[in-house]
Amino acid sequence: MRLIGYIAFLVLLFGGCAKEPQMSDQIxxxxxxxxxxxxxxxxxxxxxxxxxxxxxxxxxxxxxDNYQLLEYQIIWFDKEGFKIESILSKYNTVPAYANQPFQINAISPNTKATTFRLYIKSQKEVICDEQYNGH
Structure with missing residues (x-):
């Protein structure tokens, strides 16, 4: 039952994201x-x-109810969609304490970055593979 509620939440949360953003400065x-x-x-x-x-x-x-040590990687891309090679594009760790929020912050390796791709994994299981496109 919890899984059905979670799926319904995700559908509602991300359902509006399929449309193009209205704001021209949306990144x-x-x-x-x-x-x-x-x-x-x-x-x-x-x-x-x-x-x-x-x-x-x-x-x-x-x-x-369990602590998890997550691994994340952010890959940066330029306006032509080419990957920006950097030593900063390695996997890093972030603690995810039981029933608590966590936060990841990153800065691009140079000023040519316009988009990024995020990977998060926990114990070899990929749980996040998101692509973000800048405008």
């Missing part, structure tokens, strides 16, 4: 949903900062 859009029954990504944002670097912010929640 990200959700292509697919992200999460499992224990880990849920509740908000993902990206923006160009005044210094030209792109900033990514991910907020999620560990809905289980």
């Amino acid at each position: 990200v859009k959700v292509i697919s949903s992200c999460g499992n029954s224990d880990i849920a990504v509740t908000d993902i944002k990206g923006r160009k900062k005044s210094d030209g670097f792109m900033q990514a912010q991910v907020i999620g929640e560990n809905r289980s």
Whole structure:
């Protein structure tokens, strides 16, 4: 029953994301949903900062009664869609405490970044594979 409620929540949450954003300065859009029954990504944002670097912010929640050490990777792309090679594109860890929110923050390796792709995994299980397109 909990799984059905979670699926209904995801459909409602991400159902409106299939349309193109109305705002011309919107920097990200959700292509697919992200999460499992224990880990849920509740908000993902990206923006160009005044210094030209792109900033990514991910907020999620560990809905289980157990601590989990998550691994995440952010891959940055330029306006032509080419991957920006960087030592910053390695997997990092973020703690997800039981029944608590978690946050991931990242800055692009250079000012050419316009989009990013986020991967989150827990114990070898990929639980998030999101693509974000800038405008």
